[in-house]
Amino acid sequence: MKFAHFADIHLGYEQYNLPWRAEDFFQSFKRAAEIAVKEGVDFAIISGDLFHRNVPSPRTILEAIEVLRIFKEKGIPVFAIEGNHDKSMRESAYHLLENLGLLNLLGFRKERVEGDYLTSEKVEGAYLVKGVFKDLEIIGDKHRTKWQIEKILPLLKGGGKSILVLHQVVKEVVDIDLEMSWDITIDQLPEADYYAFGHVHMHREKRIGDSFLVYPGSLERYDSREASKFIIYFDRLEIREGEEKGFCLVENFRPRFVRVETRDLFSISVDAEKKEEAEMKFLEILRNLNKSAIAVAKIACSENLDSKKLLEIALGNLKHAEISVKRKGLEEIPVIIPERQFFNDFELKLLEILREEEEHAIKTAIEMIKEHLGFEKKEKGESTREEVKEVREEKRKRVTLFDFL
Secondary structure (H helix, E strand, C coil): CEEEEECCCCECCCHHHCHHHHHHHHHHHHHHHHHHHHCCCCEEEEECCCECCCCCCHHHHHHHHHHHHHHHCCCCCEEEECCCCCCCCCCCHHHHHHHCCCCEECEEECCCCCCCCEEEEEECCEEEEEEEECCEEEEECCCCCHHHHHHHHHHHCCCCCEEEEECCCEHHHHCCCCCCCCCECHHHCCCCCEEEECCCCCCEEEEECCEEEEECCCCCCCCHHHCCEEEEECCCEEEEECCCCEEEEEECCEEEEEECCCCCEEEEEEEECCHHHHHHHHHHHHHCCCCCCEEEEEEEECCCCCHHHHHHHHHCCCCEEEEEEEECCCCCCCCCCCHHHCCCHHHHHHHHHHCCCCHHHHHHHHHHHHHHHCCCCCCCCCCCHHHHHHHHHHHHHCCCHHHHC
């Protein structure tokens, strides 16, 4: 048995507000799908964040359809879960793709779903929709908050051979070299033959007994932490290799990382005393980069630097550049700092939704906040304290798993 494990594809992401970057993300997914089909996979798994937003544009949906048809035309089923970027309170783009026969959505639902590759199990008032391939169960659920996932995990245990598909952060994986907040620990996970995870954008593998817990990483370079090279020029020039991008081919539950060609993104750090020295070091670096690349540069100098001039030089040598300059010994010159440095994933998604100038965006944001904080919807009309207490007690009596979700 062989399958492809993808995660964090982020279709529709116009990184740095550049529409052509969304095309890069689409092309990377297409290349990966073609490789997987050529390798003869039996099925494919997408561990969340197929889309960058939970309401993708029509063009982005068409891109997803184009790639998923590559699998469908070969009779290869695709199983998927919703990630933190593209999950929805109600029906999402995933449901549309499922109705088109392009993927099979895993997780809890209100109604039973049965199909060639899906079956449902009644679990405390809800239905856990699971994938089925021969004698293998593929069990998963969409991204959840930390307090939700702790309650749900015991319900995701398979009866025989199984794959667990989640879009969460496991403490033991990120503790080593990544600064990320975590959702769960290894000892909370139910037994499975393979753990197909998403959410961590760097390729990571962790052995759990005889099984593997795998993050294939994002298919494209999502930010400068995922740079193809880190170039540091202080006293001397230093170049460190960055992250490779791709997905995992898994045969008999043993993963093999497959590299996918992407546009280079370079992270550059320069430190100098004199203005001329800073410019010289920066130019020396640029001469050795390919013209199709993106660079994110931080330049520190004891003298004032002309950031506009440096940007013009960079754009003459690269496809795109983001530059920030700092006067050593003084406060940093104001620059646009990435939101990710200030906000967590939930807050970033909320900000993105609120930027939309549409009424449904406000409603979606309110529902997100309610779900995140665990608020109950208030009954219409005024009620006395005693009436509210009676209603709450009655709700407690008839609470189901789906009420909790």
